[in-house]
Amino acid sequence: MEISKYKVSPGKKVNLLNCQTDYSGDIESKKDAAKLLKANIKKMAELQDMLYAHDRYGLLIIFQAMDAAGKDSTIKHVISGVNPQGTQVFSFKQPSAEELDHGYLWRVAKAVPERGRIGIFNRSHYEDVLVVRVHDLIKSQKIPDKFTYDIWEKRFNQINNFEKYLYENGIITIKFFLHVSKDEQKNRFLKRLDTPSKNWKFSAADLKERASWDDYRKCYEEAITATSTDYAPWFITPADKKWFTRLVVSSVIIDTLQGLNLRYPEMDENQKKNLNTYREQLMKE
Numbered sequence: 284m285e286i287s288k289y290k291v292s293p294g295k296k297v298n299l300l301n302c303q304t305d306y307s308g309d310i311e312s313k314k315d316a317a318k319l320l321k322a323n324i325k326k327m328a329e330l331q332d333m334l335y336a337h338d339r340y341g342l343l344i345i346f347q348a349m350d351a352a353g354k355d356s357t358i359k360h361v362i363s364g365v366n367p368q369g370t371q372v373f374s375f376k377q378p379s380a381e382e383l384d385h386g387y388l389w390r391v392a393k394a395v396p397e398r399g400r401i402g403i404f405n406r407s408h409y410e411d412v413l414v415v416r417v418h419d420l421i422k423s424q425k426i427p428d429k430f431t432y433d434i435w436e437k438r439f440n441q442i443n444n445f446e447k448y449l450y451e452n453g454i455i456t457i458k459f460f461l462h463v464s465k466d467e468q469k470n471r472f473l474k475r476l477d478t479p480s481k482n483w484k485f486s487a488a489d490l491k492e493r494a495s496w497d498d499y500r501k502c503y504e505e506a507i508t509a510t511s512t513d514y515a516p517w518f519i520t521p522a523d524k525k526w527f528t529r530l531v532v533s534s535v536i537i538d539t540l541q542g543l544n545l546r547y548p549e550m551d552e553n554q555k556k557n558l559n560t561y562r563e564q565l566m567k568e
């Protein structure tokens with residue numbers, strides 16, 4: 284799969300209205316997609332095993348999106364075949380009182396994966412330039428007034444610096460914006476209302492957020508434009524067809540891991556000799 288199509292080049296001004304939500308490339312059916320996803324998951328599991336053995340790099344995968352764009356189900360399906368011991372998922376909700384007493388990167392920094400692991404963020408520090416901006420929550424963050432001018436500009440820089448710091452320490456960040464259309468969101472909300480086992484997923488807050496659709500779109504455009512970098516790129520992923528979203532996400536993960544030149548640790552001559560000795564010992568018993 285060609286993934287460069289979804290990658291936002293550094294400095295390129297993003298206009299989400301020009302990015303298709305219902306694209307599915309040359310994949311003809313859900314069934315074909317399922318086959319391809321299965322192969323991707325197998326490949327990811329192999330790479331994750333090597334990531335762990337190599338123990339130099341970690342991978343941080345960030346998911347951001349409007350409600351009902353499929354963050355949870357993408358995480359569930361894409362990560363399903365990977366060794367659970369090698370992955371971790373963190374979901375970021377409204378910050379607690381304790382979290383608000385720290386800078387906004389505090390809670391995310393604690394959740395960043397260690398070397399050898401894949402860490403997933405279901406929402407992230409980007410909420411602090413999205414929901415906080417759309418609903419003007421900056422006051423609740425208790426930042427001294429003298430630092431609140433140009434706050435979004437400042438935060439974009441802080442985020443870029445943070446992600447560069449991670450990169451230069453071996454933790455690679457990739458970021459997915461799951462791009463769903465307003466119509467498809469409506470369909471999914473209606474399904475949640477119509478299906479008893481999905482009722483719990485719907486909340487009145489979802490309608491409030493939907494009413495701010497255009498504000499969110501603009502904030503996303505600015506945030507993605509300002510923070511898609513060589514070291515932590517954004518991928519605008521079509522999300523009207525969930526099976527296609529999963530394929531793009533898994534393909535990007537594979538491509539990123541393959542780019543790290545992962546290897547199993549090599550034994551030096553001495554260690555190899557030891558292996559022979561161990562083998563001989565075992566054979567004797």
Ligand code: AMP
Pocket residue numbers: 375376377378406407410411414415420
């Ligand atoms: P959900 O993902 O549906 O469980 O919802 C989590 C909610 O927490 C969303 O409405 C987010 O916008 C909100 N949230 C996450 N991070 C922040 C933040 N830093 N400030 C305010 N709200 C946040």
Ligand code: MG
Pocket residue numbers: 350
């Ligand atoms: Mg929700």
